[in-house]
Amino acid sequence: MADAKTNTEDYLQMYRQMVRIRTFEDNANQLYLDAKMPGLTHMYSGEEAVAVGICEALKVTDKITSTHRGHGHCVAKGAAFKEMFCELLGKEEGYCRGKGGSMHIADQSNGNLGANAIVGGSMGIATGSALRAKMQGSDDVTVCFFGDGATAQGLMYEVMNMAALWKLPVIYACENNGYSEYTKTDEIAAGEITARAEAFGIEAHKVDGQDVLAVNALTTELVQRARNGEGPFFIELDTYRYHGHHVGDINRTYYRTKDEEAEWKAKRDPIKLFGDWLTGEGIASEDELAALGEEVRSEAAEAVAYALEAPYPDGSEVDMHVFLETT
Amino acid sequence: MRSITLSQAVNEAIAEEMRRDETVFLIGEDVAEAGTPFKVTSGLVEEFGTDRVIDTPIAEPGFMGLAVGAAMTGARPIVDLMFGDFLFLVMDQLCNQAAKTHYMSGGKLNVPLVLRTNLGATRRSAAQHSQSLHALVAHIPGLKVAMPSSAYEAKGLMKTAIRDDNPVVIFEDKLMYQDKAEVPEEEFLIPFGEAKVLREGRDVTLIGTSSMRQVCEAAATMLEADGVSAEVIDPRTIAPLDEATILQSVKKTTRAIVVDEGHQNFGTTAEIAARISEKAFYHLDAPVIRMGAMDVPIPFSPALEDLTVPTPEQVAENARRIVAGELIHAL
Numbered sequence: 001m002a003d004a005k006t007n008t009e010d011y012l013q014m015y016r017q018m019v020r021i022r023t024f025e026d027n028a029n030q031l032y033l034d035a036k037m038p039g040l041t042h043m044y045s046g047e048e049a050v051a052v053g054i055c056e057a058l059k060v061t062d063k064i065t066s067t068h069r070g071h072g073h074c075v076a077k078g079a080a081f082k083e084m085f086c087e088l089l090g091k092e093e094g095y096c097r098g099k100g101g102s103m104h105i106a107d108q109s110n111g112n113l114g115a116n117a118i119v120g121g122s123m124g125i126a127t128g129s130a131l132r133a134k135m136q137g138s139d140d141v142t143v144c145f146f147g148d149g150a151t152a153q154g155l156m157y158e159v160m161n162m163a164a165l166w167k168l169p170v171i172y173a174c175e176n177n178g179y180s181e182y183t184k185t186d187e188i189a190a191g192e193i194t195a196r197a198e199a200f201g202i203e204a205h206k207v208d209g210q211d212v213l214a215v216n217a218l219t220t221e222l223v224q225r226a227r228n229g230e231g232p233f234f235i236e237l238d239t240y241r242y243h244g245h246h247v248g249d250i251n252r253t254y255y256r257t258k259d260e261e262a263e264w265k266a267k268r269d270p271i272k273l274f275g276d277w278l279t280g281e282g283i284a285s286e287d288e289l290a291a292l293g294e295e296v297r298s299e300a301a302e303a304v305a306y307a308l309e310a311p312y313p314d315g316s317e318v319d320m321h322v323f324l325e326t327t
Numbered sequence: 328m329r330s331i332t333l334s335q336a337v338n339e340a341i342a343e344e345m346r347r348d349e350t351v352f353l354i355g356e357d358v359a360e361a362g363t364p365f366k367v368t369s370g371l372v373e374e375f376g377t378d379r380v381i382d383t384p385i386a387e388p389g390f391m392g393l394a395v396g397a398a399m400t401g402a403r404p405i406v407d408l409m410f411g412d413f414l415f416l417v418m419d420q421l422c423n424q425a426a427k428t429h430y431m432s433g434g435k436l437n438v439p440l441v442l443r444t445n446l447g448a449t450r451r452s453a454a455q456h457s458q459s460l461h462a463l464v465a466h467i468p469g470l471k472v473a474m475p476s477s478a479y480e481a482k483g484l485m486k487t488a489i490r491d492d493n494p495v496v497i498f499e500d501k502l503m504y505q506d507k508a509e510v511p512e513e514e515f516l517i518p519f520g521e522a523k524v525l526r527e528g529r530d531v532t533l534i535g536t537s538s539m540r541q542v543c544e545a546a547a548t549m550l551e552a553d554g555v556s557a558e559v560i561d562p563r564t565i566a567p568l569d570e571a572t573i574l575q576s577v578k579k580t581t582r583a584i585v586v587d588e589g590h591q592n593f594g595t596t597a598e599i600a601a602r603i604s605e606k607a608f609y610h611l612d613a614p615v616i617r618m619g620a621m622d623v624p625i626p627f628s629p630a631l632e633d634l635t636v637p638t639p640e641q642v643a644e645n646a647r648r649i650v651a652g653e654l655i656h657a658l
Contacts, residue, residue, distance in 0.1 A: 063400065097433030104431040113399055114432060118423050124392010125399060125424065132397040135352070135378060142396075155419075158389025165384075321434040322468050324492040 008283050012292070014056050014212055015278060018048040018271050019293055021072045023300045024081060025243075028071065028088060028102075032247040036308065038090055041102040043243035044072030049270035050175050050237045051076035053215025054143055057223050063111045063129045063142040065122035068103045069175075069241070070115030073145050078110035081300055085307035092313040099313075099321065111140075120146060120153030123172075127159040130170035130231070139227040141169045143219075149180030151193050157200075163232040164200040171222055172197065172234045175209065177241040182255050197234030209237030210270040213277070240264040328511060334367045334504040336478035337443070340485035341368065341405060343514065345375055348403060351489055352379040354390050355407025363407060365445075365504050391417040391442070395425045398440040403489060408444035411498060412458045417442075425494040426469035441488045445501040446474075446588060447538060448636050454624035457632075459537075459588040462595045464496045465566040471495040471519055472566040476540035478508035480563055483517030491519070500538040500588075520567035524576065528558035531582040531646045534573060534599060536562055539586040545639035546646065553643075555650050565595055573599065574607050581612040582649050586637050591619030613649035618642060 025045045031037040044051065047069075055064065055076035066073040074084060079095065087094025088102050095107050106114030113129060116122040126144030133140040150156060151174060163170050180188045194204035207218050215237060222233045242265060244252050278284045284292075331339070345351045353371060355363070359382045362369030372380040383390040387408060394404035408417065425438045446459035465472045471493055475481035481499060488495040525540065526547055535543035540561040547557035558576050562568055577583045583603050585596040596617035603615045621635040 065396075095433070096431060096435065099433045100431040106432040106436055108432070108435050113396070114428070114436065116424075118419055121419060121424060124389060124394075124420055125396035127389075128393035128396020128398070128404075129400045130396075131393055132400040132402045135397075135402065155388050155392060158384070158386035159392060161384055161386065162389060162393065321430045321432075323471070324429055324434070324437040324439075 010056070011278060011283055014052050014216065015271070015274055015289065016292055016296065017052045017056070017076055018212065018274065019296045021048045021051065021075045022271060023296045024071055024075055024084065027085070027300050027304050029243065029247055031088065031304070037088055039101060040246045040248055041088065042069040042246045043241065044069050046242035046264065046270070047072060047175055047177060047209065047239045049212035049215055049274070050173070050209045050239050051145070053212045054173055054219045056216055057219035058111070058141065058143065060110055062140050062223070063113055063126070065113050065126040065129070065142070065144050066105075066115040067122070067145055067147060067150075068115060068117050068119070069147065070105060071102070074105050074107060074112055074115070077107065077112045079105070079107045079112065081303035082306055085303045086310050089307050089310070090312060091307055091310040093310050097313055097317060120150035120155055122146070123150070123153070123156050123159050127163050127168060127170050130163065130168035131166065133169055134166070139169075141171060141223050141226045141231070143171045143173055145173050145175060147180070148174060148176040148178070148185045148189060148193065151196065152180070152188055157196070160197060160200050160202060160232070164202050167229060167231060169226040169229070169231040171219070171226060171232065174234070174236045175239055176236055177239050179241070179245070179256065181245045182249070182252070184255065194234060194236050202232050202234050204234035204236065206236045206238065209239030210268045210273060212270060212274050240268065328509040330507040331478055331510050332505050332507050333475070333478040333481045333499065334365060336482035336510050337367050337485055337499065338370065340482045340489070342371060342374065344486055344489040345371070345379060350401060351403045351405065352381065353405045353407060354381040354383060354394055356383055356385055356409055358382060358407045364409060365501065367504065368407065387413050387416040388420055391420040392424070394440050395420055395428070395438055398425070398438040399428060399436050403439050405441045405443060405489065408442055410456050411444045411446045411460050412455050414444065414460050414463065421464070421470070421494070421496070422467045426467045429493065430469060437492050438494050439492045440494050441485070442494070442496045443485070444496065444498060446498045447500040447502045448588065448620065448625045449632055450502055451627065451629060451632065453627040457625035459498070459620060461496070461498045461565060462589045462593070462598070465595065469494065470566060471564065473497045473519065473564045474537040474562070475499060476535070476537050476561045476563070477503070478506065479510050480517060480561070482510055483515050484563065487516045487519055490516070498537065503538055517563065519564045520569050522560050522562045522569035522572040524558065524560055524572065526557070526559040528556040528580060530556045530580055530650050531584065532558045532560060532573070532576040532580045533584050533586065533642060533646065534560045534562065535586045536565065536595060537588060539588055539637060542637055542639050542642060543586055546642035549639060549643040550646055553647060555646060557646060562599070568599070570602055570606070573603065577603050577607045578610040581610055584616040584618060584642060584645055584649070586618045586642055588620050588636060590622050591617055592622045594619045613652070616645050616649060618645065
């Protein structure tokens with residue numbers, strides 16, 4: 001096995017990133033409920049171990065493509081709260097100068113090629129990024145995040161075929177949260193999801209997406225192998241989203257029970273599970289973890305306050321960036 | 328000056344740019360050894376190898392998506408889409424992804440790719456291999472659209488497209504691949520957004536895109552015999568569109584006919600006609616006439632297909648009537 005996380009600093013970094021995602025989402029949800037955020041957004045809460053376990057196995061120059069449920073990927077790949085909240089509120093200082101919003105945050109300085117509001121829409125982009133890395137002779141790996149719903153899109157099979165034929169350094173990370181928008185995944189996915197990748201000769205793995213250490217250990221190994229030209233790989237991560245499909249999806253008992261939600265939160269919360277492990281192993285005390293949580297909450301509060309006061313882009317920006325002007 | 332075919336011109340442009348810039352690569356179905364069904368890319372794989380001339384499975388959305396991702400991360404892909412009709416297969420990757428990435432990222436990312444494809448009916452290929460769909464693409468902000476009307480334009484516009492930092496779609500007329508034109512040996516580029524006045528005239532402006540340029544030129548020759556002086560303009564790119572050259576001409580001639588092989592409804596002819604009507608209305612002595620392809624799926628039978636595309640005779644006839652001041656609703 002390649003170098004999985006083994007020291008206190010790395011463990012606490014993973015824990016902090018998971019708490020940062022949860023805290024970011026709690027604040028984003030509140031901004032929506034308070035009618036302070038334009039539009040809508042899709043919460044990543046509950047899936048933190050997936051984004052963090054994977055992104056902590058990557059270098060800054062490794063690329064990811066993200067989804068409409070993308071705040072977690074963005075934070076995990078290294079984005080800052082201030083620019084993220086500014087983007088969610090459509091402010092000039094946002095990562096995309098307010099032009100993308102929640103569903104299109106891109107942070108190319110950290111290798112995040114962007115969230116995508118077309119389900120499955122980034123699979124070509126991720127595979128093309130891997131093709132570019134291979135053509136350039138760089139050892140960068142691209143991780144393509146997508147949900148179980150996106151496995152119904154034809155594009156996925158076209159690009160996995162090419163990735164397998166050409167041995168591209170791409171890892172397809174299927175976040176299976178059990179629901180394709182408002183429909184149980186069982187009702188939209190025939191057969192095994194991993195079998196679809198295996199049909200192309202792509203090595204596929206299933207992992208508990210609530211166990212950050214398991215996710216990180218597997219990804220670390222696969223990333224290393226992808227760098228060595230053994231890619232592509234496919235990972236199905238079993239996980240759960242705490243909120244609805246989007247923030248406005250409040251009354252959802254017609255597709256899943258409150259008991260089911262309560263059970264996941266009580267028994268399989270990724271932050272709680274990892275926190276218990278950290279304290280159990282004596283790596284951190286409960287007080288230390290609580291203090292870390294407080295620190296993150298005040299970081300978020302500060303960023304939210306900043307973003308709320310930050311200026312909107314000037315109207316003159318509306319027709320900027322349609323084209324990159326070549327000089 | 329030497330004359331080469333449109334096919335050779337495209338091939339030269341791609342080869343020159345691939346020599347100049349190692350980030351340029353070609354990807355599509357049967358682009359390598361087969362050189363595409365039209366043999367436009369023959370010889371490139373021998374020079375540049377299969378790493379840069381990449382044959383793909385028959386998966387248009389897939390390889391279009393790959394090209395977008397490669398372009399976002401620093402490459403300059405040329406995507407070969409075998410028939411323009413297959414645009415419908417790549418619309419999400421082209422219009423939702425490539426066209427919007429620069430804008431949605433607030434200018435941080437860009438997608439320097441070229442999608443080369445074709446248009447044109449009368450090849451007896453029926454409704455799914457004969458469409459001219461450039462208006463669909465020109466409708467989308469963030470895409471540039473070039474329509475070469477000869478080997479000369481095909482070379483100069485292709486080189487410009489490859490160097491452009493934005494997604495560009497080039498439509499070659501598939502019936503013109505063997506048509507020759509004078510093309511200089513030395514390097515040249517044709518800037519986007521610069522129309523070409525091919526023939527000066529006093530009485531009517533004929534604006535023709537792609538092969539409709541030749542239709543307009545032929546019509547102008549016929550009109551000359553009747554004492555009608557027609558000016559002929561080739562926009563060369565429709566996005567961006569050189570409005571100034573068109574308006575300047577129409578203000579002089581006071582009449583305009585726009586000819587294009589896309590369907591007439593909601594098409595390129597409508598857009599250009601509307602701009603003339605808005606911006607040169609008080610200079611006009613006749614309504615601006617649109618002549619697009621008939622609004623029917625392109626039929627197979629030669630007896631039917633030939634009826635769907637504007638001809639020099641029809642263009643000349645319309646020109647004679649508006650120059651003579653005939654009532655517009657008679658047209």
